[in-house]
Amino acid sequence: MRAIPILLTALVGGFLLLPVAVLATHTSIAFHGQNAVPDAWPSLVASLEATAWSMAVILLLGTVAGYMLARRAGVLWRALEFLLLIPLLLPPLVIGLLLMSVYGPYGLLGQWLSALRLSATNTLLAVVLAQIYEAMPYYLFAAQGAFSQVDAGLERTSQSLGRPPLQTFFRVTLPLSLPGLSAGFAMAFARSIGAFGAVIVIAYYPHTLPVAAWIALEEQGLPAALTLAALFLLAALPLPLILLLWRRLRHADRFV
Amino acid sequence: MLTVSCEIHAGRPFPVRAKLQLDEGMLCLFGQSGAGKSTLLSAIAGFLPLHAGEIRWSGRVLADNRRQTPPWRRRFSYVEQQANLFDHLTVRQNILYGAPDRRSGAVKDVVEMLDVADHLDKRPSALSGGQRQRVALARALAADPVLLLLDEPFSALDVAAREQIMDALRGFLRKRRLPTVLVSHQFTDVQRFGDEVAVMDTGAVVQTGTPTDVFARPATRRVAELLGYRHFVPAAEGVELAVHPDRVVLGEFAELGRVYGGRVERVFPFEGRMRAFVRLDGGGVIEAAWRDANGVAGQSVRVTLIDPPRLPCFGSSLLPHHPIN
Structure with missing residues (x-):
């Protein structure tokens, strides 16, 4: 009887980790790499560059919005919080179609961008927009949760001791909410760098790694796509793993 | 200031x-x-x-x-x-x-x-x-x-x-x-x-x-209640005495306040000490500090209320509230 939970957990672990293990033991990188590499490195650079921009925007705006959602009360704020769940629930393909309708050449904002000689389709800007749209809700709600965990009484105390709100935020609120913010950042980063459904609709070019892997699958087959998938993991995993390790070490340190 | x-x-x-x-x-x-x-x-x-x-x-x-x-x-x-x-x-x-x-x-x-x-x-x-x-x-x-x-x-x-x-x-x-x-x-x-x-x-x-x-000198019965005065004993027409359990002593000490006769209803422990409910001869029940656990129900006692505050009856206030102008 006691073995059943263990077996079920092993089943979950096996289901999730088996494909990763297969990828790790994939031996055809050397053979197909010669064909995949020409697309791989530009795609890697495009992915990293776009993700850097999108995460910078998400971090800045998501932190502010998450704080406001955590601290503000009232019907309007709760209604906004509910509405902001919608992008989180949209299928990525639908996100791409909606972004095209707004930022595409004939879209509501796309026409203004065109007037400014900017384009939000098939450009790095388009990739960034798609990544932000897909990843922002993950960070936003994680930030809201993290800030909610910080007792408002701590902020009152800091202010009564002479620290204005901005100093209080950086000296008290932010340090105490870092574990939650880092978890949200890791999730948003993974979502951003891995964005595919919306990106392929609004930004076929430049090829990000997920898009390049899809093209490799269609044109060269699974082994070539797996090569790019392995490269993608090498690019996407380190940051979230480092953040996870940091959180664990910090948690241990607090009780020393 | x-x-x-x-x-x-x-x-x-x-x-x-x-x-x-x-x-x-x-x-x-x-x-x-x-x-x-x-x-x-x-x-x-x-x-x-x-x-x-x-x-x-x-x-x-x-x-x-x-x-x-x-x-x-x-x-x-x-x-x-x-x-x-x-x-x-x-x-x-x-x-x-x-x-x-x-x-x-x-x-x-x-x-x-x-x-x-x-x-x-x-x-x-x-x-x-x-x-x-x-x-x-x-x-x-x-x-x-x-x-x-x-x-x-x-x-x-x-x-x-x-x-x-x-x-x-x-x-x-x-x-x-x-x-x-x-x-x-x-x-x-x-x-x-x-x-x-x-x-x-x-x-x-x-x-x-x-x-x-x-x-x-609590101003009203409500203030007296907030301060821990638990009992209110009629004293005269429209006046009652507020009684605090810590300001009741056994015995007759007229120089300290009002003396009443009464009978013990119950002795009980309270915060490491003993207290007793005493029914006064003139009406009303008060709490008093008791000397030991050996009180007998029905026992006659004399108690002194130490300088009990005099309050108007039915909770009327001696001092009006002052609204903000």
């Missing part, structure tokens, strides 16, 4: 209206939970807006219904019931958080007075509840405030720790001549700590005075 004449709504079921002054010494806001004490203190600290009236410090308007000096500019240190220590900082860093001069002897004095010197390099999570509260007080004093606001800071402490900290703090505040407003729902704290007390009930200040005067 702190001058308060204001009305605060803040989403409460009833507004808080108060008219107070504090020049120096310790003013205690006393009342039951929900009376508006913490709301008033929070408004003085600058965390709640005023609906009407104003709060002044040394003649300067800090807040009225249109503008508000923010809390970080008032130099009023505010200590709440939760210690609110910053867990990511050490005790030393907590104490120095708001200190204008980290090397000043004043900070050292505070650390020694509150006996937290041995904990400076620890994190708050390693401290007990009493130690955390000491550190919170040290932090508030190290910030060199012009007014100290304490919202039931001793309530989480055991009796011995509470008394020790209160005595040390009172001496320190007197020496520094730092005006202080303390919120408490325990009148024993008020008697030990306060120079003046404002009794609050349902958002209004219903009586002010020294703790001794207020306790000896």
